[in-house]
Amino acid sequence: MKHTSHPPCQTSDWYEHAFDLARGIAAYTRSPLIDGIARVIAKHPDAHIANAFNHKQVACKVWARDTLLEVAGATYGRIAVLGGWYGILGAMLLEDTRFDVAAVDSYDIDPAVEAVALTLNATFQERFRALTADMYALDYATLGADLVINTSCEHIADLRSWLDLVPAGTRVLLQSNDYFSEPTHINCVASVEEFSKQAALTTVEFGGALPTKKYNRFMLIGRV
Template sequence: MQDRTLSSQSIRAFTRALQSFLEGPCTPTALGHWQKHLLSEGLSEYGVYVRQIKKLEPALWRNVRESLSQGQVESKLWLYQVLRDVLPPGSYSLHVGGGWTGTTALLGLWLLPDLIYECTSFDIDPSCEHVARSLNEPYSWNGKFRAETRDLKNFQFAPHQPQILLNTVCEHQSDFQSWYAQVPKGQFMVLQNNDFFDGRDHVNCVKNLREFEEQAPLSTVLFAGELSLFDYKRFMLVGVR
């Protein structure tokens, strides 16, 4: 596959169609037909992604579907649009904590191929590594993607380097304050949290952006904002620790 920049509009349309597809009586055969159609339309990135889903055990399709929910996708499209706006030209290594199915890392490769030369998606749940590696297998072949089983607490920081750390699961971290305290000065990072206190395993939500800024003070703030998503708000901080 060629390294071309996909648009947010195109990704939004594809992921919504795919989520609807996986919610119905989906079969590997049906996925195969859609894969061929996408490839015939010149949408190789989407066709290959559908092919990789087809290779997974159907019992795992639910995780893929949930990772493509409208709220999940919109918050990531927002994230990468902000990075496009604030990052100076360069070549960056992207590290996604709480990477789940590897979707966040993949969207980075689709949206910012001129800025991101490699991605690592890691999660504390061992089952995520298999799914993330399978879905992103074509990018593993050329060294652009890597999946690992690792806790955010064990991340190898590289302050003052062209390394971007994404933590979009702050609401899931009961030990967020102690984790954040160990982040070295100079680390470039993107943090997301929300006010969805009723969410499953949401143990560290915040009421508003100001509370999030107080929870995670940055020495250099490149962006601080919020995104309304249905019945909750997503908060994001981008900058240097």
């Protein structure tokens, strides 16, 4: 049988087709996160959701989620995600039935991402908050978080000075990388050992590296 070819999609049709595809995948997987991505495509066409949910971003977040479960367990009262962007990691934790998470607060300094994060996490609106805030200006003692996550430590000029703002004994999950050629990465590290020395946690429950095509991502889980 001869198959007829279809003309390539016009650029103006990209969002419509992406929306239909995301809705189809959401229906098949029954994933609130994928359903949220479909809503973002429809409601926030200027959001960089394809970049936020590309395979490298997803792999790093899956690594964080699965390692957290293995190392520190499944139950959390409140998780604070710093530099939370569109709230994808929060959604990944909230939709994972292996976890018992009461609430996730996603903080980002960019006010434009708050509405997108709320749209993406609409299914979890009673347990998810998106807040516009500078991580250096937060009063961490009043956040009520038993886990603080920061997967963008390469953007922090002085990691230990920021960690000193977090109450002693708080569990943290931190990620950095050795992608030195990226101009916005102002504090990359060459190894997980260097990362561990920089963070100077009182307890390290996990330290490891995830190789990617262009760089290695490093992760620490422990207590301040």
